[in-house]
Amino acid sequence: MLNHFKNIKITSFQKDILSMFRGTIIAQIIGVIGSIYLAKIYGSEAYGFFGLFISISSVLTIINTLQLDNLIITIKNKNESKNLMNSLFIISLIMAFISFIIYIFLVQFFDLTSLNLSVISLSILASIIFSFNKIHESFFTFRKKFIPISNAKVLIVIFNICFQLALFVRFNLSGLVVGNILSIFIINIYYLKKNKKYFNKIDIEQLKNSIKTSKSILKYNFPSTLINSLAINLMPILIVTYFNLNDSGVYFLSLKLLGTPLFLISSSISQVYYQKSSEMFYTSKENLFALTKKIVLTNIVIMIIFIILINTIGIYFLELLFDKNWDDLRLYTLILSFLILARSSFNPISNIIIVLNKNHVSLIFNSYLLFVNLAAILFGYLSNSLINTIIFLSIFGGLGYIALLIYFMKRLKELKS
Numbered sequence: 001m002l003n004h005f006k007n008i009k010i011t012s013f014q015k016d017i018l019s020m021f022r023g024t025i026i027a028q029i030i031g032v033i034g035s036i037y038l039a040k041i042y043g044s045e046a047y048g049f050f051g052l053f054i055s056i057s058s059v060l061t062i063i064n065t066l067q068l069d070n071l072i073i074t075i076k077n078k079n080e081s082k083n084l085m086n087s088l089f090i091i092s093l094i095m096a097f098i099s100f101i102i103y104i105f106l107v108q109f110f111d112l113t114s115l116n117l118s119v120i121s122l123s124i125l126a127s128i129i130f131s132f133n134k135i136h137e138s139f140f141t142f143r144k145k146f147i148p149i150s151n152a153k154v155l156i157v158i159f160n161i162c163f164q165l166a167l168f169v170r171f172n173l174s175g176l177v178v179g180n181i182l183s184i185f186i187i188n189i190y191y192l193k194k195n196k197k198y199f200n201k202i203d204i205e206q207l208k209n210s211i212k213t214s215k216s217i218l219k220y221n222f223p224s225t226l227i228n229s230l231a232i233n234l235m236p237i238l239i240v241t242y243f244n245l246n247d248s249g250v251y252f253l254s255l256k257l258l259g260t261p262l263f264l265i266s267s268s269i270s271q272v273y274y275q276k277s278s279e280m281f282y283t284s285k286e287n288l289f290a291l292t293k294k295i296v297l298t299n300i301v302i303m304i305i306f307i308i309l310i311n312t313i314g315i316y317f318l319e320l321l322f323d324k325n326w327d328d329l330r331l332y333t334l335i336l337s338f339l340i341l342a343r344s345s346f347n348p349i350s351n352i353i354i355v356l357n358k359n360h361v362s363l364i365f366n367s368y369l370l371f372v373n374l375a376a377i378l379f380g381y382l383s384n385s386l387i388n389t390i391i392f393l394s395i396f397g398g399l400g401y402i403a404l405l406i407y408f409m410k411r412l413k414e415l416k417s
Contacts, residue, residue, distance in 0.1 A: 030154075034161035039326075043249070044326060050177055050180070051249060052245075055236045055237050059226070063226065067222040070221065073278070086200055087207045148194050155187060163178070221354060231372070238377040242380075242381050307341060311334055315329070336393075338394050358408070373397075376390075376393040
């Protein structure tokens with residue numbers, strides 16, 4: 001009887017992953033084909049501008065939510081989780097406004113030519129919508145409702161490509177950006193309709209208690225995730241600053257192509273794994289190591305196969321499709337393969353950091369990752385070679401992810417015994 005019950009639970013876990021995987025794989029197939037075609041018609045400069053926008057808005061999204069969206073999932077009380085969701089919508093708007101004020105202040109003292117007002121304004125607008133979507137997704141995860149998230153992943157890609165194609169003539173350089181904002185806005189409306197019955201007046205005292213009982217999120221997880229986001233998204237910004245938009249576009253497309261299966265795996269597994277691992281930590285610690293090990297090994301095998309394919313058959317067809325503005329795509333993709341492989345071994349299980357309450361370790365690692373990015377751009381700038389920057393970043397960034405994976409697998413093994 002006990003074994004039968006375990007089988008039911010495992011099947012439920014796999015079903016949740018399959019629900020996420022279904023939507024994500026459809027979205028990624030459409031997205032990759034669409035991205036390649038869009039890169040071809042827009043060119044590397046427009047793609048560099050799009051990469052700059054994505055990088056800035058991604059960092060601002062972390063700032064807007066203060067990582068408290070993670071708390072929505074781990075809270076056990078439904079009313080408390082619902083109250084936090086409603087509170088975060090207001091908090092995100094306030095933080096976005098503060099970010100804009102800070103930018104206006106910095107412009108008075110620093111030369112921010114590469115970060116002009118239009119880029120910042122569009123990035124802040126997008127970050128608000130991204131934040132709202134993250135908050136909704138966290139509440140769906142709390143309720144174990146993964147199908148709306150899965151459906152949204154397909155819809156956002158379809159809307160994205162349609163809008164970006166339609167806007168090519170009207171917005172030659174910024175069409176990718178405007179199309180992206182329109183698509184995520186429509187998804188936000190979809191999420192609003194799904195969650196509208198949970199919108200309530202905010203209970204300030206309950207919000208204070210929620211944050212007070214999980215102070216480590218603000219103390220460690222928020223600065224750690226912010227630094228991680230800076231480390232991951234800083235490079236396109238620095239490339240635009242010290243090199244040019246064309247180089248940034250080639251770099252951004254290389255990362256996007258290599259990161260497709262990583263995004264597929266992470267999107268399908270991470271939220272389900274987060275919910276499952278937080279549950280197992282209290283009910284079945286001895287099985288948590290086995291589950292995590294299985295996920296990590298599967299991820300690595302999938303990524304190795306994909307990386308081999310993209311660097312052989314894939315890059316051959318891409319070179320036939322693109323013009324000379326994309327000449328360095330083969331080299332960038334090959335160099336960055338090690339970094340993406342290492343990142344894919346840990347990213348899908350990264351929420352184990354919160355489950356094990358090791359946010360201080362994450363803070364140390366992400367500080368290291370930020371240092372690697374800054375050192376990489378300095379190395380490339382002094383040697384006047386973006387290739388040197390990418391080599392430095394891939395080697396030392398990849399080694400950092402491998403070390404982080406080893407550390408947490410050892411901690412989980414200790415829990416097992």
